Amino acid sequence: MIKLGALAPNLKTMKKHTIKLSKKEKKSLRGILHTGSRPASVRNRAQVLFFSDKGIIDETISDMLGITVRAICNIRRNYCEKGLDKCIFGEKRSGRPREISTTDETELVALACSAPPEGRARWTLDLLKKNTEKKIGKSSIHLLLKKTGVNLGSKKCGVSEN
Numbered sequence: 569m570i571k572l573g574a575l576a577p578n579l580k581t582m583k584k585h586t587i588k589l590s591k592k593e594k595k596s597l598r599g600i601l602h603t604g605s606r607p608a609s610v611r612n613r614a615q616v617l618f619f620s621d622k623g624i625i626d627e628t629i630s631d632m633l634g635i636t637v638r639a640i641c642n643i644r645r646n647y648c649e650k651g652l653d654k655c656i657f658g659e660k661r662s663g664r665p666r667e668i669s670t671t672d673e674t675e676l677v678a679l680a681c682s683a684p685p686e687g688r689a690r691w692t693l694d695l696l697k698k699n700t701e702k703k704i705g706k707s708s709i710h711l712l713l714k715k716t717g718v719n720l721g722s723k724k725c726g727v728s729e730n
Contacts, residue, residue, distance in 0.1 A: 585644040587620035593652050594621070600656065613656050616643045672702055673712055680718050691720050 589597070600606060600614045612633055619629045626637045647655040668676070679699060684691050693706040700709075713720065 585641070585648040587617055587644055587647060589617065589621040594618075596652065597656075610656055613643050616640050617647055617652075617655070620644055667708055668702065668704055668712065672700075672704075673716075676700060676704070676709065676712060677716050677718055680713060680720060693720075 597614045597618050601611060601618070606614075612635055615633055616629055616635075616639075619632070620626075620640075626640045629635075629640055630637050643655060650659075676696065680691050680696055685695065685699075688695065693709050696709050697704065697706055
C-alpha cells in the first residue's frame with residue numbers, strides 16, 4: 569500500500585494533459601511562429617505547445633511568455649481535447665446575429681441612391697428609416713452607408729456613372 573504522503577510531491581509535477589507533438593504538428597507550429605504576422609494570442613499558444621513538447625515546466629513558460637500558468641494549462645487541455653488547429657486558432661464564436669441581410673443592405677443602398685421623395689432635396693437617415701420595410705435603427709443605416717461609401721449629401725451618391 570502506498571502512502572499519500574509519498575505521492576504528494578509528485579502530484580504537483582504530474583500534468584493532466586501532456587503534449588507530444590508529431591513531426592507534422594511541429595512543422596506547422598514553426599510555420600506559424602516564423603512566417604507572416606500573427607496575433608499575439610496565436611503566437612503564444614503555438615509557443616506554449618512547442619515549449620510543453622520540449623518538457624519545459626509551466627512556471628518557466630509563464631515567465632518566458634508573460635502569461636499565467638492557468639492559461640498554459642487551458643492551452644494544453646484544448647490541444648488534447650480539440651486538436652492543434654482549434655487550439656491555436658480557436659473555434660468560431662456565435663456572436664450577435666446580423667441585423668440586416670445582404671438583400672436588405674442592397675435595397676437600402678439602392679433607395680439611398682435613388683431620387684429623394686417629393687418635396688425633399690436629399691435623403692436623410694430619418695427618411696431612409698421610415699421608407700424601409702425592416703425595423704432598422706438610424707445608427708445601423710449610417711454604418712451601412714459608411715461601409716458602402718454612400719454619401720447622402722453627394723449627387724453621385726457613391727455610384728460610378730461609367
